[in-house]
Amino acid sequence: MSIQDRVIAIIAEQAVLEPSDVTPESSLDELGISSLGLVESIFAIEEEFDISIPFNANEPGASDFDISSVAAIVRGIESLVAEKA
Amino acid sequence: MKRVVITGAGTINALGHSVPETLDAMREGRCGIGDLDFRDVDRLAIRIGGQVRGFEAEGRFNRQQMTLYDRFTQFTLAAAQEAITQSGLEFQGDLAARSGVVLGTAGGGVSTWDDNYRAVYEEGKNRVHPFVVPKLMNNAAASHVSMEHNLKGPSFTVSTACASSNHAMAQAFAMVRSGMAPAMVTGGSESMLCFGGVKAWEGLRVMSKDACRPFSLNRNGMVQGEGAGVFVFEDYDHARARGADILCEVIGFAMSSDAADIVMPSKQGAARAMAGALADARIDRSEVGYINAHGTGTTANDKTECAAVADVFGPQADKLMISSTKSMHGHLIGGTGAVELLACIMALRDGVIAPTIGYEEPDPECALDVVPNTAREAKVTVALSNAFAFGGLNAVLALRRV
Numbered sequence: 001m002s003i004q005d006r007v008i009a010i011i012a013e014q015a016v017l018e019p020s021d022v023t024p025e026s027s028l029d030e031l032g033i034s035s036l037g038l039v040e041s042i043f044a045i046e047e048e049f050d051i052s053i054p055f056n057a058n059e060p061g062a063s064d065f066d067i068s069s070v071a072a073i074v075r076g077i078e079s080l081v082a083e084k085a
Numbered sequence: 086m087k088r089v090v091i092t093g094a095g096t097i098n099a100l101g102h103s104v105p106e107t108l109d110a111m112r113e114g115r116c117g118i119g120d121l122d123f124r125d126v127d128r129l130a131i132r133i134g135g136q137v138r139g140f141e142a143e144g145r146f147n148r149q150q151m152t153l154y155d156r157f158t159q160f161t162l163a164a165a166q167e168a169i170t171q172s173g174l175e176f177q178g179d180l181a182a183r184s185g186v187v188l189g190t191a192g193g194g195v196s197t198w199d200d201n202y203r204a205v206y207e208e209g210k211n212r213v214h215p216f217v218v219p220k221l222m223n224n225a226a227a228s229h230v231s232m233e234h235n236l237k238g239p240s241f242t243v244s245t246a247c248a249s250s251n252h253a254m255a256q257a258f259a260m261v262r263s264g265m266a267p268a269m270v271t272g273g274s275e276s277m278l279c280f281g282g283v284k285a286w287e288g289l290r291v292m293s294k295d296a297c298r299p300f301s302l303n304r305n306g307m308v309q310g311e312g313a314g315v316f317v318f319e320d321y322d323h324a325r326a327r328g329a330d331i332l333c334e335v336i337g338f339a340m341s342s343d344a345a346d347i348v349m350p351s352k353q354g355a356a357r358a359m360a361g362a363l364a365d366a367r368i369d370r371s372e373v374g375y376i377n378a379h380g381t382g383t384t385a386n387d388k389t390e391c392a393a394v395a396d397v398f399g400p401q402a403d404k405l406m407i408s409s410t411k412s413m414h415g416h417l418i419g420g421t422g423a424v425e426l427l428a429c430i431m432a433l434r435d436g437v438i439a440p441t442i443g444y445e446e447p448d449p450e451c452a453l454d455v456v457p458n459t460a461r462e463a464k465v466t467v468a469l470s471n472a473f474a475f476g477g478l479n480a481v482l483a484l485r486r487v
Contacts, residue, residue, distance in 0.1 A: 035349070036348060036349075039289065039290050042290070043288070052130075055290055056290055056291075056292075056293075056294075056305055056306060057289070057290040057291050057306075057383075057384075058291060058293070058304065058305045058306045058383055058384045058385075059305050059384070062305070
Protein backbone atom coordinates (compact mmCIF):
# COMPACT_ATOMS: atom_id res chain seq x y z
CA MET A 1 0.00 0.00 0.00
CA SER A 2 1.20 3.49 -0.80
CA ILE A 3 1.56 6.12 1.92
CA GLN A 4 -1.57 7.77 0.57
CA ASP A 5 -3.60 4.55 0.80
CA ARG A 6 -2.42 3.91 4.34
CA VAL A 7 -3.30 7.46 5.43
CA ILE A 8 -6.70 7.26 3.77
CA ALA A 9 -7.38 3.97 5.55
CA ILE A 10 -6.61 5.59 8.92
CA ILE A 11 -8.69 8.69 8.22
CA ALA A 12 -11.59 6.65 6.82
CA GLU A 13 -11.65 4.53 9.97
CA GLN A 14 -11.70 7.65 12.17
CA ALA A 15 -14.46 9.21 10.07
CA VAL A 16 -16.42 5.93 9.95
CA LEU A 17 -16.40 6.04 6.13
CA GLU A 18 -15.33 3.70 3.36
CA PRO A 19 -11.80 4.48 2.07
CA SER A 20 -13.39 5.11 -1.34
CA ASP A 21 -15.28 8.06 0.19
CA VAL A 22 -12.04 9.79 1.23
CA THR A 23 -10.27 11.64 -1.58
CA PRO A 24 -6.96 13.53 -1.52
CA GLU A 25 -8.91 16.78 -1.82
CA SER A 26 -11.08 16.08 1.23
CA SER A 27 -10.55 18.27 4.31
CA LEU A 28 -10.88 16.66 7.73
CA ASP A 29 -13.72 19.05 8.49
CA GLU A 30 -15.68 17.84 5.44
CA LEU A 31 -15.15 14.28 6.59
CA GLY A 32 -16.65 15.15 9.97
CA ILE A 33 -13.46 14.65 12.00
CA SER A 34 -13.56 16.67 15.26
CA SER A 35 -10.55 18.15 17.04
CA LEU A 36 -10.37 15.03 19.23
CA GLY A 37 -10.67 12.84 16.15
CA LEU A 38 -7.79 14.77 14.63
CA VAL A 39 -5.60 14.09 17.69
CA GLU A 40 -6.48 10.39 17.44
CA SER A 41 -5.74 10.32 13.70
CA ILE A 42 -2.34 11.92 14.24
CA PHE A 43 -1.57 9.34 16.90
CA ALA A 44 -2.61 6.50 14.56
CA ILE A 45 -0.46 7.94 11.74
CA GLU A 46 2.55 8.26 14.07
CA GLU A 47 2.13 4.62 15.09
CA GLU A 48 1.68 3.44 11.49
CA PHE A 49 4.80 5.19 10.15
CA ASP A 50 6.88 5.32 13.35
CA ILE A 51 7.31 9.09 13.08
CA SER A 52 6.66 12.06 15.38
CA ILE A 53 4.34 14.72 14.01
CA PRO A 54 4.78 18.20 15.48
CA PHE A 55 1.17 18.94 16.36
CA ASN A 56 -0.32 21.02 19.17
CA ALA A 57 -4.13 21.10 19.32
CA ASN A 58 -3.96 24.67 20.63
CA GLU A 59 -2.36 25.96 17.45
CA PRO A 60 -3.10 23.45 14.70
CA GLY A 61 -1.96 25.91 12.03
CA ALA A 62 1.30 26.90 13.73
CA SER A 63 3.50 23.94 12.89
CA ASP A 64 4.97 23.10 9.48
CA PHE A 65 2.72 20.08 9.34
CA ASP A 66 -0.17 21.05 7.05
CA ILE A 67 -3.50 19.40 7.88
CA SER A 68 -5.69 21.36 5.48
CA SER A 69 -6.44 18.32 3.26
CA VAL A 70 -5.72 14.61 3.00
CA ALA A 71 -3.18 15.34 0.23
CA ALA A 72 -1.39 17.90 2.45
CA ILE A 73 -1.20 15.37 5.29
CA VAL A 74 0.21 12.76 2.91
CA ARG A 75 2.89 15.20 1.69
CA GLY A 76 3.82 16.00 5.30
CA ILE A 77 4.14 12.32 6.16
CA GLU A 78 6.20 11.62 3.02
CA SER A 79 8.71 14.25 4.07
CA LEU A 80 8.84 13.01 7.69
CA VAL A 81 9.34 9.43 6.47
CA ALA A 82 12.09 10.61 4.10
CA GLU A 83 13.81 12.52 6.95
CA LYS A 84 13.78 9.36 9.06
CA ALA A 85 15.36 7.24 6.28
CA MET B 86 -27.73 27.79 58.43
CA LYS B 87 -24.31 28.60 59.80
CA ARG B 88 -21.93 31.16 58.39
CA VAL B 89 -18.63 29.58 57.32
CA VAL B 90 -15.21 31.19 57.59
CA ILE B 91 -11.65 30.19 56.77
CA THR B 92 -9.38 30.26 59.81
CA GLY B 93 -6.30 28.52 58.48
CA ALA B 94 -4.46 28.09 55.19
CA GLY B 95 -1.48 26.02 54.13
CA THR B 96 0.24 25.18 50.89
CA ILE B 97 3.23 23.82 49.11
CA ASN B 98 3.63 24.39 45.38
CA ALA B 99 6.17 25.56 42.83
CA LEU B 100 6.00 29.12 44.18
CA GLY B 101 6.77 28.31 47.80
CA HIS B 102 6.63 25.93 50.72
CA SER B 103 4.13 28.02 52.71
CA VAL B 104 1.29 30.51 52.25
CA PRO B 105 3.47 33.62 52.89
CA GLU B 106 6.10 32.44 50.37
CA THR B 107 3.41 31.68 47.79
CA LEU B 108 1.62 35.01 48.24
CA ASP B 109 4.93 36.89 48.00
CA ALA B 110 5.61 35.14 44.68
CA MET B 111 2.12 35.94 43.40
CA ARG B 112 2.56 39.61 44.39
CA GLU B 113 5.84 39.73 42.53
CA GLY B 114 4.43 37.86 39.52
CA ARG B 115 7.17 35.27 39.84
CA CYS B 116 7.12 32.18 37.63
CA GLY B 117 7.63 28.79 39.30
CA ILE B 118 7.61 26.89 36.01
CA GLY B 119 10.91 25.48 34.80
CA ASP B 120 12.69 22.43 33.43
CA LEU B 121 11.36 19.17 34.82
CA ASP B 122 13.80 17.04 36.72
CA PHE B 123 13.04 13.34 37.12
CA ARG B 124 13.94 9.93 35.68
CA ASP B 125 13.50 9.50 31.89
CA VAL B 126 12.53 13.15 31.31
CA ASP B 127 14.62 12.98 28.12
CA ARG B 128 11.98 10.63 26.65
CA LEU B 129 9.28 13.28 26.98
CA ALA B 130 8.28 15.87 24.39
CA ILE B 131 7.01 18.15 27.18
CA ARG B 132 9.84 18.98 29.60
CA ILE B 133 8.57 21.92 31.64
CA GLY B 134 6.36 22.07 34.71
CA GLY B 135 5.72 23.75 38.03
CA GLN B 136 7.75 21.30 40.09
CA VAL B 137 8.15 21.68 43.86
CA ARG B 138 11.85 22.23 44.56
CA GLY B 139 13.83 21.68 47.71
CA PHE B 140 11.18 19.60 49.44
CA GLU B 141 13.03 16.92 51.32
CA ALA B 142 10.77 14.18 52.62
CA GLU B 143 13.73 12.68 54.48
CA GLY B 144 14.01 14.37 57.85
CA ARG B 145 10.43 15.60 57.67
CA PHE B 146 8.94 12.10 57.85
CA ASN B 147 10.35 8.97 59.51
CA ARG B 148 11.18 5.76 57.70
CA GLN B 149 7.89 4.04 58.52
CA GLN B 150 5.93 7.08 57.33
CA MET B 151 7.94 7.26 54.11
CA THR B 152 6.83 3.74 53.18
CA LEU B 153 3.20 4.93 53.42
CA TYR B 154 3.34 8.49 52.06
CA ASP B 155 3.27 9.05 48.33
CA ARG B 156 4.45 12.53 47.31
CA PHE B 157 0.82 13.75 47.08
CA THR B 158 0.29 12.68 50.70
CA GLN B 159 3.54 14.35 51.77
CA PHE B 160 2.42 17.62 50.18
CA THR B 161 -1.00 17.33 51.83
CA LEU B 162 0.43 16.71 55.29
CA ALA B 163 2.79 19.67 55.00
CA ALA B 164 -0.02 22.00 53.90
CA ALA B 165 -2.48 20.65 56.50
CA GLN B 166 0.05 21.23 59.28
CA GLU B 167 0.45 24.86 58.26
CA ALA B 168 -3.32 25.40 57.99
CA ILE B 169 -4.24 23.75 61.28
CA THR B 170 -1.41 25.48 63.14
CA GLN B 171 -2.61 28.85 61.83
CA SER B 172 -6.22 28.10 62.83
CA GLY B 173 -5.11 27.38 66.40
CA LEU B 174 -7.61 24.51 66.61
CA GLU B 175 -6.85 21.40 68.63
CA PHE B 176 -9.13 18.57 67.71
CA GLN B 177 -10.28 16.90 70.90
CA GLY B 178 -13.54 15.60 72.37
CA ASP B 179 -16.73 16.64 70.58
CA LEU B 180 -14.88 18.93 68.15
CA ALA B 181 -12.70 16.02 67.03
CA ALA B 182 -15.64 13.62 66.81
CA ARG B 183 -17.59 15.90 64.46
CA SER B 184 -14.81 17.45 62.34
CA GLY B 185 -13.40 15.70 59.28
CA VAL B 186 -11.31 15.99 56.13
CA VAL B 187 -12.54 16.35 52.54
CA LEU B 188 -9.79 16.57 49.97
CA GLY B 189 -9.57 16.54 46.20
CA THR B 190 -7.11 14.72 43.99
CA ALA B 191 -7.36 13.55 40.40
CA GLY B 192 -4.64 10.93 40.35
CA GLY B 193 -3.72 10.12 43.96
CA GLY B 194 -0.41 8.30 44.22
CA VAL B 195 0.59 8.56 40.57
CA SER B 196 4.33 8.19 41.17
CA THR B 197 3.71 5.11 43.32
CA TRP B 198 1.83 3.52 40.40
CA ASP B 199 4.63 4.66 38.07
CA ASP B 200 7.49 3.34 40.22
CA ASN B 201 5.87 -0.03 40.83
CA TYR B 202 4.74 -0.63 37.24
CA ARG B 203 8.31 0.12 36.25
CA ALA B 204 9.54 -2.44 38.77
CA VAL B 205 7.25 -5.25 37.61
CA TYR B 206 7.10 -4.54 33.86
CA GLU B 207 10.42 -2.93 32.96
CA GLU B 208 12.67 -4.47 35.58
CA GLY B 209 10.80 -7.78 35.61
CA LYS B 210 10.48 -7.91 39.40
CA ASN B 211 7.83 -10.21 40.78
CA ARG B 212 7.48 -8.60 44.19
CA VAL B 213 6.36 -5.13 45.29
CA HIS B 214 6.39 -3.47 48.69
CA PRO B 215 3.47 -4.58 50.90
CA PHE B 216 2.14 -1.02 51.25
CA VAL B 217 1.78 -0.14 47.57
CA VAL B 218 -2.02 -0.14 47.80
CA PRO B 219 -2.40 2.03 50.93
CA LYS B 220 0.26 4.36 49.53
CA LEU B 221 -1.31 4.98 46.12
CA MET B 222 -5.02 5.05 47.03
CA ASN B 223 -6.74 8.37 46.35
CA ASN B 224 -7.97 8.68 49.95
CA ALA B 225 -4.51 8.10 51.48
CA ALA B 226 -3.89 11.82 51.99
CA ALA B 227 -7.27 12.46 53.65
CA SER B 228 -6.77 9.44 55.90
CA HIS B 229 -3.30 10.49 57.02
CA VAL B 230 -4.52 14.02 57.81
CA SER B 231 -7.33 12.53 59.89
CA MET B 232 -4.84 10.34 61.79
CA GLU B 233 -2.24 13.06 62.26
CA HIS B 234 -4.75 15.60 63.59
CA ASN B 235 -7.31 13.38 65.34
CA LEU B 236 -10.16 14.27 62.98
CA LYS B 237 -12.83 11.64 63.60
CA GLY B 238 -15.83 13.03 61.69
CA PRO B 239 -16.74 12.62 58.02
CA SER B 240 -13.67 12.22 55.82
CA PHE B 241 -13.40 11.30 52.17
CA THR B 242 -11.76 12.16 48.87
CA VAL B 243 -13.36 13.75 45.84
CA SER B 244 -12.02 13.08 42.37
CA THR B 245 -13.32 15.26 39.57
CA ALA B 246 -10.14 15.86 37.56
CA CYS B 247 -9.27 19.57 37.47
CA ALA B 248 -12.22 20.54 39.67
CA SER B 249 -11.46 18.03 42.48
CA SER B 250 -10.38 20.63 45.05
CA ASN B 251 -13.31 22.93 44.37
CA HIS B 252 -15.78 20.07 44.60
CA ALA B 253 -14.08 18.97 47.85
CA MET B 254 -14.19 22.47 49.37
CA ALA B 255 -17.83 22.83 48.28
CA GLN B 256 -18.62 19.65 50.23
CA ALA B 257 -16.74 20.85 53.31
CA PHE B 258 -18.50 24.21 53.10
CA ALA B 259 -21.93 22.54 52.84
CA MET B 260 -21.16 20.35 55.85
CA VAL B 261 -20.16 23.29 58.06
CA ARG B 262 -22.98 25.51 56.78
CA SER B 263 -25.59 22.86 57.57
CA GLY B 264 -24.28 22.46 61.11
CA MET B 265 -23.16 18.88 60.47
CA ALA B 266 -19.53 19.70 61.33
CA PRO B 267 -18.11 22.58 63.39
CA ALA B 268 -14.91 22.57 61.32
CA MET B 269 -13.58 20.77 58.26
CA VAL B 270 -10.08 20.44 56.88
CA THR B 271 -10.35 20.73 53.11
CA GLY B 272 -8.53 21.46 49.86
CA GLY B 273 -6.56 19.12 47.66
CA SER B 274 -3.28 17.95 46.27
CA GLU B 275 -1.67 16.45 43.21
CA SER B 276 1.69 15.02 42.26
CA MET B 277 1.72 13.82 38.66
CA LEU B 278 5.14 15.13 37.68
CA CYS B 279 6.74 11.79 36.92
CA PHE B 280 7.38 10.08 33.58
CA GLY B 281 4.03 8.32 33.30
CA GLY B 282 2.07 11.28 34.63
CA VAL B 283 3.46 13.70 32.08
CA LYS B 284 3.51 11.14 29.22
CA ALA B 285 -0.24 10.63 29.61
CA TRP B 286 -0.91 14.38 29.35
CA GLU B 287 1.47 14.70 26.42
CA GLY B 288 -0.77 12.34 24.44
CA LEU B 289 -3.63 14.83 24.44
CA ARG B 290 -1.54 17.37 22.51
CA VAL B 291 -2.74 20.28 24.62
CA MET B 292 0.46 20.95 26.55
CA SER B 293 2.77 23.89 25.96
CA LYS B 294 6.48 23.26 25.47
CA ASP B 295 7.51 26.75 26.58
CA ALA B 296 5.10 28.60 28.92
CA CYS B 297 1.58 28.90 30.28
CA ARG B 298 0.13 32.15 28.88
CA PRO B 299 -3.56 32.28 29.85
CA PHE B 300 -5.77 34.65 27.81
CA SER B 301 -2.85 35.73 25.62
CA LEU B 302 -3.47 35.44 21.86
CA ASN B 303 -0.26 33.43 21.44
CA ARG B 304 -1.07 30.93 24.21
CA ASN B 305 -0.28 27.38 23.20
CA GLY B 306 -1.43 25.14 26.00
CA MET B 307 -1.28 24.18 29.61
CA VAL B 308 1.68 23.42 31.87
CA GLN B 309 1.37 20.94 34.72
CA GLY B 310 2.19 21.79 38.31
CA GLU B 311 2.20 19.90 41.62
CA GLY B 312 1.59 20.58 45.28
CA ALA B 313 -1.24 21.03 47.77
CA GLY B 314 -3.51 23.62 49.29
CA VAL B 315 -5.33 22.92 52.56
CA PHE B 316 -7.73 25.11 54.58
CA VAL B 317 -9.66 25.04 57.82
CA PHE B 318 -13.32 25.86 57.19
CA GLU B 319 -15.02 26.71 60.46
CA ASP B 320 -18.43 27.69 61.79
CA TYR B 321 -18.29 31.50 62.17
CA ASP B 322 -19.77 31.47 65.68
CA HIS B 323 -17.29 28.81 66.75
CA ALA B 324 -14.40 30.85 65.35
CA ARG B 325 -15.65 34.10 66.92
CA ALA B 326 -16.18 32.49 70.30
CA ARG B 327 -12.54 31.44 70.49
CA GLY B 328 -11.23 34.70 69.03
CA ALA B 329 -9.76 33.13 65.92
CA ASP B 330 -8.21 35.21 63.16
CA ILE B 331 -10.64 35.00 60.23
CA LEU B 332 -9.07 35.04 56.76
CA CYS B 333 -12.35 35.40 54.84
CA GLU B 334 -15.88 34.05 54.64
CA VAL B 335 -17.08 31.36 52.25
CA ILE B 336 -20.53 32.50 51.16
CA GLY B 337 -21.67 30.11 48.47
CA PHE B 338 -20.91 27.55 45.81
CA ALA B 339 -22.43 25.81 42.84
CA MET B 340 -21.65 22.75 40.81
CA SER B 341 -22.83 21.98 37.30
CA SER B 342 -22.28 19.36 34.63
CA ASP B 343 -21.94 20.13 30.93
CA ALA B 344 -23.40 16.75 29.94
CA ALA B 345 -21.79 17.35 26.57
CA ASP B 346 -18.19 16.38 25.83
CA ILE B 347 -15.47 14.53 27.75
CA VAL B 348 -12.79 17.18 27.08
CA MET B 349 -14.23 20.23 25.29
CA PRO B 350 -15.55 22.86 27.73
CA SER B 351 -19.04 24.31 27.54
CA LYS B 352 -19.87 27.97 27.98
CA GLN B 353 -23.31 27.11 29.34
CA GLY B 354 -21.95 24.70 31.96
CA ALA B 355 -19.39 27.24 33.19
CA ALA B 356 -21.97 30.04 33.21
CA ARG B 357 -24.47 27.96 35.17
CA ALA B 358 -21.83 27.23 37.82
CA MET B 359 -20.88 30.91 38.24
CA ALA B 360 -24.49 32.11 38.24
CA GLY B 361 -25.38 29.32 40.66
CA ALA B 362 -22.65 30.37 43.10
CA LEU B 363 -23.95 33.97 43.06
CA ALA B 364 -27.49 32.73 43.71
CA ASP B 365 -26.38 30.39 46.49
CA ALA B 366 -24.45 33.24 48.13
CA ARG B 367 -27.46 35.56 47.62
CA ILE B 368 -25.34 38.29 46.14
CA ASP B 369 -25.73 40.52 43.14
CA ARG B 370 -23.18 40.14 40.34
CA SER B 371 -22.19 43.79 40.81
CA GLU B 372 -20.57 42.86 44.15
CA VAL B 373 -17.96 40.59 42.52
CA GLY B 374 -14.63 42.36 42.08
CA TYR B 375 -12.31 39.46 41.29
CA ILE B 376 -12.52 36.04 39.67
CA ASN B 377 -9.71 33.56 39.97
CA ALA B 378 -10.09 31.98 36.55
CA HIS B 379 -9.70 28.36 35.64
CA GLY B 380 -7.50 29.92 32.92
CA THR B 381 -5.53 26.89 31.76
CA GLY B 382 -3.84 28.57 28.81
CA THR B 383 -5.49 26.30 26.24
CA THR B 384 -7.26 27.86 23.29
CA ALA B 385 -10.56 26.23 24.17
CA ASN B 386 -10.75 26.88 27.93
CA ASP B 387 -9.78 30.53 27.96
CA LYS B 388 -12.15 31.73 25.26
CA THR B 389 -15.01 29.62 26.62
CA GLU B 390 -14.44 30.87 30.16
CA CYS B 391 -14.34 34.52 29.06
CA ALA B 392 -17.55 34.08 27.07
CA ALA B 393 -19.20 32.51 30.11
CA VAL B 394 -18.09 35.41 32.34
CA ALA B 395 -19.48 37.89 29.80
CA ASP B 396 -22.80 36.02 29.76
CA VAL B 397 -23.15 35.87 33.55
CA PHE B 398 -21.87 39.34 34.40
CA GLY B 399 -23.09 41.44 31.48
CA PRO B 400 -21.73 45.01 31.75
CA GLN B 401 -20.10 44.11 35.11
CA ALA B 402 -17.72 41.80 33.20
CA ASP B 403 -15.80 44.86 32.03
CA LYS B 404 -15.42 46.17 35.59
CA LEU B 405 -14.20 43.07 37.38
CA MET B 406 -10.69 41.62 37.34
CA ILE B 407 -10.02 38.02 36.34
CA SER B 408 -6.61 36.40 36.50
CA SER B 409 -5.08 32.97 36.15
CA THR B 410 -2.31 32.13 38.59
CA LYS B 411 -1.67 28.89 36.67
CA SER B 412 0.72 31.06 34.67
CA MET B 413 2.94 31.03 37.80
CA HIS B 414 2.39 27.69 39.56
CA GLY B 415 1.16 25.60 36.63
CA HIS B 416 -1.97 23.48 36.59
CA LEU B 417 -2.12 21.42 39.77
CA ILE B 418 -4.97 19.33 38.27
CA GLY B 419 -6.89 17.97 41.30
CA GLY B 420 -5.08 20.35 43.67
CA THR B 421 -5.39 23.45 41.57
CA GLY B 422 -8.54 25.04 43.03
CA ALA B 423 -7.04 24.83 46.50
CA VAL B 424 -3.83 26.68 45.65
CA GLU B 425 -5.80 29.21 43.59
CA LEU B 426 -8.11 29.92 46.54
CA LEU B 427 -5.05 31.60 48.09
CA ALA B 428 -5.18 34.26 45.36
CA CYS B 429 -8.80 34.96 46.31
CA ILE B 430 -7.88 35.26 49.99
CA MET B 431 -5.05 37.66 49.07
CA ALA B 432 -7.46 39.77 47.01
CA LEU B 433 -10.02 39.96 49.83
CA ARG B 434 -7.71 40.28 52.81
CA ASP B 435 -4.69 42.16 51.46
CA GLY B 436 -6.29 44.01 48.54
CA VAL B 437 -3.70 42.59 46.14
CA ILE B 438 -4.80 40.98 42.88
CA ALA B 439 -2.45 38.26 41.63
CA PRO B 440 -1.50 38.80 37.98
CA THR B 441 -1.76 36.62 34.90
CA ILE B 442 1.90 36.47 33.95
CA GLY B 443 3.30 35.54 30.53
CA TYR B 444 0.67 37.74 28.94
CA GLU B 445 1.97 39.00 25.59
CA GLU B 446 -0.83 39.73 23.12
CA PRO B 447 -4.50 40.61 23.64
CA ASP B 448 -7.00 38.06 22.32
CA PRO B 449 -10.29 39.60 21.16
CA GLU B 450 -12.00 36.43 22.40
CA CYS B 451 -10.63 37.06 25.92
CA ALA B 452 -11.35 40.78 26.14
CA LEU B 453 -11.54 41.08 29.94
CA ASP B 454 -9.25 42.74 32.50
CA VAL B 455 -6.92 39.78 33.07
CA VAL B 456 -4.51 41.76 35.31
CA PRO B 457 -1.64 41.21 32.88
CA ASN B 458 1.85 40.52 34.21
CA THR B 459 1.83 42.82 37.27
CA ALA B 460 -0.12 42.48 40.51
CA ARG B 461 -2.55 45.28 41.29
CA GLU B 462 -3.84 46.89 44.47
CA ALA B 463 -7.62 46.96 44.62
CA LYS B 464 -10.32 46.70 47.26
CA VAL B 465 -12.40 43.62 46.61
CA THR B 466 -15.46 42.59 48.62
CA VAL B 467 -16.46 39.36 46.85
CA ALA B 468 -14.32 36.94 44.84
CA LEU B 469 -15.16 33.81 42.85
CA SER B 470 -12.89 30.84 42.21
CA ASN B 471 -13.60 28.83 39.06
CA ALA B 472 -12.74 25.23 38.27
CA PHE B 473 -13.95 23.47 35.12
CA ALA B 474 -12.87 19.86 34.74
CA PHE B 475 -12.45 17.37 31.95
CA GLY B 476 -15.65 15.41 31.92
CA GLY B 477 -17.59 18.69 31.98
CA LEU B 478 -17.80 18.90 35.78
CA ASN B 479 -17.71 22.46 37.11
CA ALA B 480 -17.46 23.90 40.62
CA VAL B 481 -17.34 27.56 41.62
CA LEU B 482 -16.86 28.98 45.12
CA ALA B 483 -17.82 32.48 46.31
CA LEU B 484 -15.84 34.22 49.08
CA ARG B 485 -16.31 37.51 50.95
CA ARG B 486 -14.02 39.84 52.86
CA VAL B 487 -14.69 39.84 56.60
